Amino acid sequence: MISIYSVSALLFAYLFGSIPTAVWIGQAFYGIDVREYGSGNAGATNTFRVLGKKAGIAVMLLDIFKGYTATNLAYLIGLSVTGPQNSVQFVNYQLALGITAVMGHLFPVFAGFRGGKGIATLFGMILAVQSEAAMLCVLTFVIVLLISKYVSLSSILAGFSFPLSVIFIFQSPIRSVVLYGMSICVLILVTHQKNIERLLKGKESKVNLFKKK
Template sequence: MEGIIIGGMFLAAYLIGALPTAVWVGQAYYGIDVREHGSGNAGATNTFRVLGKKPGAVVMLVDIFKGWTATSLAGFLLIFEAIPADQVVIYKIILGTLAVIGHVFPVYVGFKGGKGVATLMGMVLAVQTEVALICLAIFIVVLIAFKYVSLGSMLAAVAFPLLLLLPQFHPEEPLLMVFGVLIALLVIFTHRKNIGRLMHGVESKISFSGRKS
């Protein structure tokens, strides 16, 4: 019985993460598939770039909520006594990872999604709220100051494991530190093209004045 419950939650986490927010918002309100414009990704960054700040903000918030919701399903596993209490963090990481995979490879729209940074942020909020809020603040400050979503995403991701080194945030579960390092490496890897564009000064900036053409 426990196996069925756990498997059901795993599937639910993937399906929640796979909800193609950027694609649905673009098609429903603008008649545009964001994957056919800009970077071709179905994520918040490209929505900002293609449609502007309001739809971009909506997509980002929903994608963060997707990650948080999927990760928080670990609480139901605990309620149903499908897992022991000392394994909640481990299952949060598994469920959140499945949500991120769902965002990157969404079953609803041909497995072509985004980079998963916003969904990953929601996952981190559910796993380590205090550190995640600091990382979110770093992202917002960098975005406002430099107007580069990619730069904000990378700096926030790198900040996560560094903050975990501080005594007040150091996790009891060693896996969380490993997870933090992997997050930073993954985000940097998925933004390798952005790094090149930043170095050459050709990375697209986000407009806060409305929709971009």
């Protein structure tokens, strides 16, 4: 059942996801548009690279918050629309809201539709829908980052760990969650195409989290 409330929530999810945290923080506190430096990407990774750890952490946390909050808008919609909490219909609506927020991050209306790669916002969405699998993604990300110091590689492998954990470890009974997890892999491969090329050529930049800047 489609209502004006559910449609309005989807619109709000897109607008909330469209908040270009990396661009606004860079311009407000550093006088820099991060899209003009580094990889040219308006995300947490490039913010770490261009503006340093403090700004990068702030952008990452805010982008996670965007995905988590937008996905949980489902709780504000009447049960007549979403069905009981944790039902297939409810989770499907959560996924719809989260995906809409991620699209807002990728193509933000507030920043000329030039956004980031959506990893942090995707994580916020995963955290809202399947928190246990999200924690496994974090563990994968941290381990790979500590070993390789490649944020892009860590993000890619963390993203791939989600559908694997949902299918083989947590065995989610909701098919849409499994399909969503598989679609994450495709999205990550598409948005990280240049990073993958640089990784294969040995030209990808490394990040030292313990280096002061």
